[in-house]
Amino acid sequence: MTTVLGIETSCDETGVAVYDTRRGLLGEALYSQIRLHAEHGGVVPELASRDHVRRLSGLVDEVLAQAELLRTDVIAYTAGPGLIGALMVGASFATGLATAWDVPVVPVHHMEGHLLAPLMSGEAPAFPFVALLVSGGHTLLVRVDGIGRYTLLGQTRDDAVGEAFDKTAKLLGLDYPGGPAVARLAESGDPGRFRLPRPMLDKPGLDFSFSGLKTAVYLLAQDEPDAGPDIARAFEEAVVETLATKCARALDAAGCQDLLIAGGVAANRRLRAALSALPGVRLHTPPLNLCTDNGAMIAHAGALRVSDAIARPTAMSARARWPLDTLAPPAGAST
Numbered sequence: 001m002t003t004v005l006g007i008e009t010s011c012d013e014t015g016v017a018v019y020d021t022r023r024g025l026l027g028e029a030l031y032s033q034i035r036l037h038a039e040h041g042g043v044v045p046e047l048a049s050r051d052h053v054r055r056l057s058g059l060v061d062e063v064l065a066q067a068e069l070l071r072t073d074v075i076a077y078t079a080g081p082g083l084i085g086a087l088m089v090g091a092s093f094a095t096g097l098a099t100a101w102d103v104p105v106v107p108v109h110h111m112e113g114h115l116l117a118p119l120m121s122g123e124a125p126a127f128p129f130v131a132l133l134v135s136g137g138h139t140l141l142v143r144v145d146g147i148g149r150y151t152l153l154g155q156t157r158d159d160a161v162g163e164a165f166d167k168t169a170k171l172l173g174l175d176y177p178g179g180p181a182v183a184r185l186a187e188s189g190d191p192g193r194f195r196l197p198r199p200m201l202d203k204p205g206l207d208f209s210f211s212g213l214k215t216a217v218y219l220l221a222q223d224e225p226d227a228g229p230d231i232a233r234a235f236e237e238a239v240v241e242t243l244a245t246k247c248a249r250a251l252d253a254a255g256c257q258d259l260l261i262a263g264g265v266a267a268n269r270r271l272r273a274a275l276s277a278l279p280g281v282r283l284h285t286p287p288l289n290l291c292t293d294n295g296a297m298i299a300h301a302g303a304l305r306v307s308d309a310i311a312r313p314t315a316m317s318a319r320a321r322w323p324l325d326t327l328a329p330p331a332g333a334s335t
């Protein structure tokens with residue numbers, strides 16, 4: 001049995017959790033900076049870093065109290081990709097605390113955290129499976145042959161899908177963060193009124209492009225300033241159909257039936273419905289609170305990579321860019 005403290009600070013949520021390899025999640029706390037950034041219409045990196053500094057130690061006390069522990073055996077922290085200043089706050093905090101407690105650290109890849117989060121709920125698909133990772137910064141289709149055995153099948157060439165939601169929200173005068181706001185507005189929209197382009201569906205390959213869709217939303221919103229709900233609905237339909245079609249192709253290409261979705265946009269209900277309706281596909285989704293950024297997914301990924309733990313770390317690790325397919329299986333894992 002190993003207890004792992006997870007620390008997530010890659011963007012605008014300070015997420016902290018304690019995960020136990022035998023008993024599961026023992027404590028969890030999340031502070032969202034939404035209100036801090038809302039008045040600026042998006043995340044301001046320097047404000048994000050400073051707020052992580054303010055919140056971390058209180059949140060760690062809180063999860064340790066929930067877990068009825070004074071400290072954990074290991075500390076896992078998000079080492080990238082993400083906002084570099086925000087990452088450095090979590091990385092230095094984790095490394096300092098590990099030194100004080102004399103426990104090892106595990107630097108975790110944020111997208112691997114998202115990718116493995118659905119395995120926490122116990123309904124893990126067997127390897128291999130295909131994963132669709134959709135967040136504010138990433139849109140990736142990955143074939144997963146094991147932990148750390150990732151083959152990139154497709155990715156976005158420009159905007160991430162969450163970013164497209166956030167930009168669409170801005171164009172429609174909605175608050176940050178845009179994804180949930182666009183989805184809410186789309187509920188009352190007429191699905192038949194407008195049809196927006198399905199980017200790159202007519203081209204072979206599994207890459208995505210969402211910047212043209214954003215321009216189409218911009219032009220439509222200029223022409224039809226009072227049609228917010230219908231535009232939101234048309235946007236959501238276009239995104240969902242594009243993602244679902246590419247997922248079906250990716251499953252075919254990989255010869256898999258199991259599809260796992262993760263990342264903030266995986267919280268989108270219409271996306272979940274469309275993917276679960278794909279013929280012959282078994283869909284695996286994390287609970288909604290594990291879709292968006294959180295500390296539990298980092299503690300959990302750290303627990304799965306405990307064999308990579310670094311004792312007495314002399315340096316912290318923080319990388320703004322870090323391609324997922326450069327990861328290796330955990331040390332000692334059979335290949």
Ligand code: KG4
Pocket residue numbers: 011134135136137138161162163165166177178179180183263264265266267268269291292293
């Ligand atoms: O994974 P995440 O919390 O943070 C990043 O690592 O980026 O993802 C945040 C993204 C934002 O772009 C947000 O607008 C989007 O996920 N999002 C949604 C929904 N909930 C969050 N997009 C569409 N529908 C939702 N219900």
Ligand code: ZN
Pocket residue numbers: 110114135136263264292293
């Ligand atoms: Zn994320």
